[in-house]
Amino acid sequence: MATDSIVGDILLNVLQVAFNKLASSDFLDFFRARRLDETLQKLNVTLLSINAVINDAEKKQISEDVKAWLDAVKDAAYEAEDLLDEIDTELSKYKMEAEFQASTGKVRNIFSTASASSFDKDFESRMKKCLENLENMASEKDRLGLTEGVGAGLRMVVPNIRQSSSFLWKEGEAYNLPKMIRHFSYIRNSAEASKLLKAICEAKRLRTFLPLGRTDQDYFNMPSSVIHDLLSKLRRLRVLSFSDYSNITELPDSIGNLKHLRYLNLSGIGVKRLPDSICLLHNLQTLNLRYCVSLEKLPPDMHKLINLRNLDFSETNVREMPKQLGNLKNLQFLPSFLVGKYNETSIKQLGELNALETLSILELQNVVDPMEALEAKFKNKIHLEKLMLGWSTNDDRSFNEMHVLEKLQPHQNLKELSISNYGGIKFPFWFADNTLSNVVSLELINCKNCFFLPSLGLLPSLKSLSIIRFDTVEAIGPKFFGNSACTTPFVSLEILRFQEMVRWEEWECSDVSDAFPCLQELHIEKCPRLKEHLPAKLLSLRKLVIDECERLVASIPCAPTIQELVLRNCGKLQMEFIPPTLSNLVIMNCPQVESFLKARGVAIKSEAS
Structure with a gap:
């Protein structure tokens, strides 16, 4: 059945992870240090033997015996993965200890250290029991008449979907949960769900706890x-979410016992601090x-969470980074890095984080020495695609900020760049070379x-450009377009915004008639001194918004395909034609345009829809 195959593919991933771990050099060393080479070999052989007959078992699961056998295989595979995952966790801890010892000059073999750990007290007995269960199932395949290699490909498939380990509870349903449940979600829109939560606490093998939808605080906490x-009973969780339960103001220390946890979503809860034990979640x-x-x-x-890939504490009251964040070399998503004044929280901590894909750096005014910015090694971050750079205020250190931004030159692979509160009087040289050649979105605020x-x-790839609050700019001229007779200016740009340019008076664009061939949206808002000019023609324009530009003396660009036109408080703006494609028109306090249209x-329309 198709549903069997879908669930089977999930189990195939579980099995493949197990094979990969068993083949790793760290696992081999771990078993050899305990003289368990033979056990490791038996485990590998037994798993392969079982896997070889799974396709045939799927075809014969009409038999209750085969169904039961497949259920047992599924359960044993999960158990084996749990045990191997715990070994992997211990190995990560030992490696981290070894790195610390190396930094202090006290180097010891991590596996000899491991042999003395409390983890070994029950490891051998658990491994022996796991192997016995798998060997018993492997011996049953002949009795069940299962044949190796039947069907295409190497796949591990579980039986009927009604026996699946995943469960979605909906309001009004009974609280009877499947015995072997491992993945659980529910719609949290009723106080009725609190009874269900008590029942789920008894599902000791649960791997996923994922509430869906936002909470209604008046009815459910x-x-x-x-x-x-x-947290105390569901020790095998991989995925856990308490998202948007704002009544949660404290988390117990027992959260640190969830050694298998990969994903933890606490967004929107009401805690003031997190328990220190959260730093024991080495697989997170x-x-x-x-x-x-x-x-x-x-x-x-936090630096002990060495497998962390995504860390998001944006929109919180956190104002200081934890120390040594540079140890988290697997980080890919970091939308808030607060530059500190001391070495362990300085921008230099970003130097070795070369896996970053999304990064937002705030409090850049704390970078006193521009060479510290150079040590962040932005040119080495080849995976970085989205970057936001922010200073808290514009102060009198504009010269320093110019040199800091110069040293933050990103790799050419960057796709999105936002810069806010920059205090320099000009932008660095890398704005004019090919550094930003792949940037599609640029914000300067x-x-x-x-x-x-x-x-x-x-910039050949630029599609969206926002220029906001440049208080000293009085004119925009040929330099903005690039001063090249060989290249069409803004050849890919689709959206252009100028907002709150309080001293901007002139836009010199009459000599670049071929600019903006792909522009679809143009916004010019709150530019009270702008007098002239506007582009003569924008052949791809779909939307034009001009708002609070009282002194603007110009004609609306020729835009034969425009669909939406919004003009507010533009006393001297003129209109010379009515495009047949125009479907949404809003005019307020633009007398010359109003007269032309009437x-x-x-x-x-008197106001926007």
Whole structure:
């Protein structure tokens, strides 16, 4: 059946992970240190023997005996994976200890250290029991008449979907949960769900706890007793979410016992601090703390979460990074890095984080020495595609900020760049070379000391450009377009925004009639001194918004395909034609345009729809 194959593919991934771990050099060393080479070999052979007959078992599962055998295989495979995962966790801990010892000059073999750990007390007995179960199942395949190699490909398939380990509970349903449940979700829109949560705490093999939908705080919260039971009883969890339960103001230390946990979503909960034990989750890959508005500080040992890939504490009250974050070399998503004033929280901590794909750096005014910015090694971050750079204020250190931004030159693979509160009087040289050749989105916000805009017209991939609050810019001229007779300026640009340019008076664009061939949206808003000009023609334009440009003396660009036109408080703006494609027209306090339209019988909306 198709449903059997889908669930089987999930189990195939489990089995493949097990094979990969058993083949790794670290696992081989781990077993050899305990003189368990033979056990490791038997485990490998037994898993392969079982896997070889799975396709045939799927075809014969009409037999109750075969169904039961497949259920047992599924259960044993999960058990084996749990045990191998615990070994992997121990290995990570030993490696981290070894790195620390190396840094202090006290080097010891990590596996000899491991042999003395408390983990070994029950490891051999658990491994022996696991192997016995698998060997018993392998011996049953002949009795069941299962044939090796039947069917295409190497696949591990489980039986009927009604016996699946995944379960989605909906309001009004009974609280009877499948015995072998491992993945659980529910729609949290009713107080009725609290009874269900008590029942799920007894599902000791659960791997996924994932509430769906936002909570209604007037009707449903997560009881503290349930939180305690979940964390103390469900030790095999890989995925855990308490997202948007704002009544949660404290998490118990027992969360540190979830050694298998990969994904932890605490976004929107009401905690002020996290328990230090959260730093014991060495397998954790995602930690989501977004919108935890009461959160004031991160645990000091965050650097021990060496497998962390995604760390999000944006929109919180955290104002200081934990020390030694540079140890988290697997980080890919970091939307908040707060530059500190001391070495262990300085921008240099980013130097070895070369797996980063998304990064937002705030408090850049704390970079006193521009050479520290160079040590962040942005040119080495070949995976970085989205970068936001922010200073808290525009102060009198514009010269220093120019040199800091110069040293933050990113790799050419960058796709999105946003810069806010930059205090320099100009932008660095790398804005004009090929560094930004792959950038598709660029935002420059509140750069109040810059007298001129950088040359951006020759960026070949740029599709969206926002220029906001450049308080000292008075004119935008040929330099902005790139000063090249051989290249069409802004050849790929689709959206252009100018907003809150309080001193901008002139846009010199009459000599670049071929610019903006792909522009679909143009926004010019809150530019009270702008007098002239506008582009003569924008052949791809779909939407034009001009708002609070009272002194603008110009004609609306020729845009034969325009669909939406919004003009507000543009007293001297003129209109010379009515495109047949225009479907949404909003005019407010633009007397010359209004007169032109009324003379031609065009109805005008008084406000935007």
